[in-house]
Amino acid sequence: MKKEFRLMKGNEALAEAAIRAGCDAYFGYPITPQSEVLEYLSGEAAKRTGMVVLQAESEIASINMVYGAAGTGKRVMTSSSSPGMSLMQEGISYIACGELPCLLVNVQRGGPGLGTIQPGQADYLQAVKGGGHGDYKVITLAPSTVQEMVDFVGEGFELAYKYRNPVLILTDGALGQMMEKVLLPELRPRKTEFEPWGSTGKTPDRERNVIYTLSLQPDVMEQWNQRLQAKYRIIEENETRCELIDCEDADYILVAYGLVARICQKAAHIARDKGIKVGVFRPITVYPYPYAELNKIADKVKGFMTVEMNAGQMLEDVRLAVNGKKPIEFYGRQGGMIPSPEDIFHKLEEKIIGELV
Amino acid sequence: MNEKTMTAEEDLRFEQMLAEESVCTKENIVFDRTDTLIDTNMHYCPGCGHGVAHRLIAEVIDELDIQKDTIGVAPVGCSVLAYNYLNIDMNGAAHGRAAAVATGIKRVLPEKYVFTYQGDGDLAAIGTGETIHACNRGENFLIVFINNGIYGMTGGQMAPTTLPGMKSTTSPEGRDIVTMGSPLKITELIAQLPGTYYVTRTAVNSPVNVRKAKAAIKKSFEYQKLNKGTCLVEIVTNCPSNWKMNPVESNKWLEDNMLPFYPLGDIKKPSN
Incomplete structure (x- = not known):
């Protein structure tokens, strides 16, 4: 098959990669310098693959839509930039605790506060040390080229499902805005099979699937934490690049x-x-x-x-x-x-x- | 209430009697647990309306035979453990975000029945934004809104729906509308939005109201099948523990105080 090269802006290349990764749904909110992801998907995705693209009322709503949709086992993602990512941290904590796969993208800008719309890397600690409340980890990929912005979408979804864990692409406003030649991946079909753990409607052949993040018994919650930590050790052993x-x-x-x-x-x-x-x-x-x-x-x-x-x-x-x-x-x-x-x-x-x- | 409770011995004898020669046969049973309601003890306080509301949802799911196609979203609040009582796939949302979570589910599984079950703090305070925007987009799911005018789980703080002058742990002198604002009638508010299809207020304080509440829930699921838009069924209910009343007193208080402020009936009826 002929290789497909294109000159593309980082954010748009990432969005194109999401369509080609067979992403089922994208929920997002405009914020500079990542709005092109939402714009690109709003134009093309639904027509090409039937993917759901929804502009939410806030980043808080976006991440909770991701939580709901990811709970069905579908391939789901969102993207934002620094102030928006701060708003999403509570939801990411729930997603990590509920062990749901999903792809997150932070096209970082300078902070703190409203900061600037120019590129930054000041969300590093938020990204790699947890970010929200509780002990959890998000697998975090840091592209340095537009090509990696593309490649990490497919790889990110793979990792997300392999470990049932959120995966974050931690990039910045310069990579999001600049144009480079990229090799685009082939179109992968959208997800049709259900995950055994997905909350999709209880059929008579299985127990009900409940996505939840609460235990009022501390010993149970500790065991839950230990299970998460054991998973993180395996990730640390196998996925370091x-x-x-x-x-x-x-x-x-x-x-x-x-x-x-x-x-x-x-x-x-x-x-x-x-x-x-x-x-x-x-x-x-x-x-x-x-x-x-x-x-x-x-x-x-x-x-x-x-x-x-x-x-x-x-x-x-x-x-x-x-x-x-x-x-x-x-x-x-x-x-x-x-x-x-x-x-x-x-x-x-x-x-x-x-x-x- | 002076109802005589059975001693453990009498209770055992009764069980034995049922086992030996049951007077309850399939033919003569007129009331039983509905299948989708899980056979377990609920954590709700005696006299609380949550149990009845849960049962109504379970009955409707069974009557429509949609257990395999239904996904519920539980809130944060007293009903945070709603998923322990309904034998369906469920998703426990963060505080206030149930409408966003339900949006995510329904958008990727449009053929399924989706509902949220939310209290007044969850829906009308922290979740106001998600509620209004889901209703404005006409997201095709049902919102069951439990309004008891107080925060139950956290111990009786003032809710957005707390009545003027009503005492709570954070309005110990009674809700002063000058400094604390007036009760938010969010049901009337969202009924204004073009995305909502059927908006109604019910209660579970009497048998007749229970039947009406159930009919409203059932209609909402039927509208959902027809892709009509957002349906919201408010259920005005009591909170005996945090109102500091016994169940009978709390129902009386509900009739005397809550219902005049939150009148029952359809607020937005389907036009056709």
Whole structure:
């Protein structure tokens, strides 16, 4: 079959990927810089696959529509940007507790408050450490290209069903808005089979299926928590992904995810042109975090610099991974500002190389 | 009420008598548990209307033979455990979000019967937005709205439907409408929306009202099959524990105070 390439904006490519992933329903609310997802789906999806696309009255309603629809076992998703994701956190906690598969997308912008509509990465801790109330985890994929915005939709649904857990694509306003060439996946049929646990109407051949998140008995609720935690350990063991770029001979490592990891690659080239061996460590899953892989690298290098579009959130995970083996510095921009490769190189020289020479 | 209760010994003897030579045969039984109502003890307080309301829904599901096609949404509040009593697939929503959850279910399974069961705090306070917008879109499901004018589960706080002057733990001097606002007649409010098809107010305080409430629930499921839009059946009921009355007193209080403010009857009737 002929491969289908297209030049597409990140948000629209992601929406196209959702249609092709056989997504059954999308519930969303407009917010910059992710509104193109809702707009694209509103135009095309229903006609092409019969997928449900509904503009809800709020992000709170969106996520609870997702909770209801995901409870039937159907392939369901929503997307938003930072302030909207904050509103969704309660619902995500219920979805995680009820062990429902679904796909979430956060096209991050700078915060806090209403913040800015420019890209940011300041929802990292919200995404990977739980976000809402209670102990739960959301599998979190961090694309760094428009192609990955596409690929992670299908992969995200796979993971969501494999573990009966919400999966989040944690991207940002720059990736959502920029255009790149993408290879589109083939159209996958929408879901027709029912899940054995789905709340779809009790037939005489089975017990009723109830989606719920409450136990008034603490010992039962503790067991429930332990079951979730056991699942998270399996996820951590099997689903951790990262990319090592020019790390084999590197003396210094830039650690960054998403858009910033790409900028760091350019910074590493600048350094190599000057004879300084710099590599880039890019976590692809930020939950589960590639602690072991990063720890291993720490044995071979002189130091690290974490680069983020926030005040140092993933930095906490980098410190946990490196565990004091080597110095770690941080460079971050906030409020919608994007670091340039030159800035990153200069900060690396100033903070790490200069100190260690 | 001076009804004599049976001692454990008498109770056992009665059970034995039934087992040995039952006077209750299939032919002469006039009242029994309906199939969709699960045979278990309910957690509701004695005299509370929830049990009757649950039973009515179960009876309608059985009479229409739609158990296999029905999905219910339980709220947060006293009826948070409604899914323990109805033998159907259910989904426990977050506080106030039942109408959004039901929207999600109904949109992906449009052939199924979907209903929410919500109290006044859940539906008319924290869930106002979801309720109004689901009704405005004319989402094709039934909302069963239990209005007892108080927060039951959390222990008797003021609800949006608490009557003027009515005492609660958060309006100990009685609801002062100047500072606390007037009771929200959300049923009248949503009846204004084009998306709603059938909006009615019922009660379960007397046999005649119980029968009317059941008829309203049944009609709503029938309209749902015809894709007519949102139906809402309000059931005005009592809360003996938090009203600090016995069940008989609470029903009397309901008749004297709740029903004059929340008059029973159809608020929006289908035109055809």
